Amino acid sequence: MDEDEISSSLFTLLIIWQTRRFLDTKNRVPQWDWWLKNYWFINVALIGLSTVTDEDFPLRLIWLIALGMVGYTVHLLSPNQAARTAFLAVAPFMVLMSVFKVIEDLFPKFAKTYDNFIDSAVSFSLIWLVAFLIVASRQKKALIKLEQEREIEAAERRKIEARKQELEYLVAQRTAEITSQKEELEQALTELKATQNQLIHSEKMASLGELTAGIAHEIQNPLNFVNNFAEVSVELIDEIADEHHKPNPDPQLTDELLTDLRQNLQKISQHGSRASSIVRGMLQHSRASSGQREPTDLNALCEEYLRLAYHGLRAKDKTFNASFSAELDASLGLVTVVPQDLGRVLLNLYTNAFYAVQSRQKAEQGQTSSYQPTVTVTTECVGNEVRIRVRDNGVGMPESILTKIFQPFFTTKPTGEGTGLGLSLSYDIITKGHGGTIEVKSREGEGTEFIIELPA
Amino acid sequence: MKILVVDDEPDVKDLFEQRFRREVRNGEFELAFANSGEEAITYLSSRPSEVVLILSDINMPGMSGFELLRHIRADFNAPPPPVVMMITAYGDPESQQQAATLGANDFLTKPLDFTVLKEKLRTIA
Structure with missing residues (x-):
């Protein structure tokens, strides 16, 4: 080594x-x-x-x-x-x-x-x-x-990774929050739906309330005739009996009295059925809508509700006076609709129309104007469609209001006077319920016209 | 005595004619009818100072009873002025007050009590 x-x-x-x-x-x-x-x-x-x-x-x-x-x-x-x-x-x-x-x-x-x-x-x-x-x-x-x-x-x-986990925790927390919020909202929605149904019901009842006075007047009127003609008829019978007991009765007079008596009885029955038809209409209006379409005399419906609406408003405001007329197309015949629902729509349009002419009348009071408040309903058959027009010469509406009138809760009336649901419900009834259309035309200071078109 | 009845209900004519049949037959009353305020004015203009008494409904489409009353007191009030009685289904004090202010002689509420009405008419006649 x-x-x-x-x-x-x-x-x-x-x-x-x-x-x-x-x-x-x-x-x-x-x-x-x-x-x-x-x-x-x-x-x-x-x-x-x-x-x-x-x-x-x-x-x-x-x-x-x-x-x-x-x-x-x-x-x-x-x-x-x-x-x-x-x-x-x-x-x-x-x-x-x-x-x-x-x-x-x-x-x-x-x-x-x-x-x-x-x-x-x-x-x-x-x-x-x-x-x-x-x-x-x-x-x-x-x-x-x-x-x-x-x-x-x-x-x-x-x-x-740590941040991710933190975020995931946050996301889970947020998700839980959102879920509970969603549940709360769903609950609120359910409650809202219930409230909406209640509101629709109370709107119906409110419109019935508006009707009550009109209905009372409309029933009282025929009843007065029934009573009066019945009393007169008793007098006529007394007269016939008197004539009968005379030594030399006048057969011509007896015949005349009998003719009058027959006429009176016809009038009693006429006015009696008028009263009962109004009661029937009122019951129909207050009853929950069956949603059943049935052949309906639209002309009669249009006219009946026009009278009810007028007298309803009159009963509330004694000084109010307006002329109203129905220009009805006799060729309309029976139209298949849900009568209660359509009645509500008409009542609503009439009430609004009378309200509009009343407002204009009040506004022009004292002025030397020859303003004549007028509400007209027109029915006509246009091809395969039925057209109902409700026209008034009231205050009219500006464009800004026109675009909103079918929205729920929109109302120009003072608080407590309108639910703001009338026209929105009417819109639903016409479009969803009947597959029709409802349009509005208006000029401020000149008047408003609602046009309903229904497939016949 | 000529009486003009103004009411938009057509059956009022039949009712009055029958209620006053004896009086009409006796020649005590003569009845005329108008279905609206406008019609009543046309009637009055064609027969000036013929009508002694006017019975008018207040609530009528078109010209109301109050407007008719105003017209009568303004245009057909040649002496002797016609007696005007207002009739209404709404017997509220405001309407009654308004009727009196406009120069109505009386204010009756529906349903009419024909016995009372007849008596009132007789005192006028």
Whole structure:
């Protein structure tokens, strides 16, 4: 054993130690690192063996074993570019060292002859080693940088993940809030629907209230006739009886009295049925609509409700007076509609019309104008359609109001006087209920006209 | 005595004719009828100062009873001025007050009590 061998042994120790440090085997391959750490023990054991046996062979193994261990380490860390470069750096030198030692041992003459060549090869491999170590070190730095970047990225990702979870929690919380709000809204909607139904009902009742006075008047009138004609008839019978008991009765007078009596009885029955038809109409109006369409005498319906609306308003305002007329198309015949519903629409339009003429009358009171409040209903048959027009010469409406009148709760009347539902319900009844159309034309200060068209 | 009855109900004519049949037959009363205020004015203009008594409904389409009364007091009031009685289904004090202000001689409410009416007419006649 010579200096050369000792330096070889130290060299390998240095290489192994540098390998451990450079490749960080302690952390990356901790199990294998134990072997690397204890390489010095193998080294010492081989030197010891060489000394004891006085053979150089075990010393030659030092390079091979070191080469193998470095190779194996690099293999374990194979994806690592720096590790491979490091191996590429040390491998030629280590191979050369072990091979040349063996050649020196086996063929000393050959070795002597090519001593220069071997020396330059070793020198070259050393330069190679240094150059590649520099490259490896650079690669290692790049790798470390890359890893750091990855770590930053990972940290960022963790942060994002945490934020995401936070957001997910928030979203869940919000969703729960929204769900409960949705339930509350649904509840509110159900309540609103119930309220709407109540409102529709009370609107109906309110319009019935408006009708009551008109109905009372309309019933009282025929009843007066019934009573009067009945009383007169009793008088007539008394007269006939008187005439009968006379010694020479006048048959012409008796005939005349009998004719009158027959006429009276006819009038009693006429006025009686007029009263009962009004009561029937009122009951029909207050009854929940069956929604059943039935053949209806539209002309009679239009006229009846016109009278009711007029007398209803009259009963409320004694000073009010207006002329109203019905221009009815006799060719209309029976039209299939829901009579209660259509009655409500008509009543509504009439009430509005009378309200409009009343307003104009009040506004023009005191002026020397010849204003004659007039409300007219017209029915006509146009092709396959029935057209009902309700016209008044009242105050009229500006464009801004015209566009809103069919909206629910829109009213121009003072609070408490209108529900604002009348026209919106009318619109629904005509369009949805009957598949018809309802239009309005109006000029401020001149009047308003509603036109209903129903498929016959 | 000529009486003009103004009412938009056509059956009022039959009713009055029968209620006053004896009086009409006796020649005590003579009845004339108009279905509206406008018609009443036309009738009055064609027969000036013939009509002694006018019975008029207040609530009529077109010209109301009050307007008719105003016209009568303005245009047909040649002496002796005709007696005007207003008849209404709504016997409220405001209407009664208004009728009196406009110069009505009496104010009757429907349903008419013909016995009372006859007595009133006789005192005028």
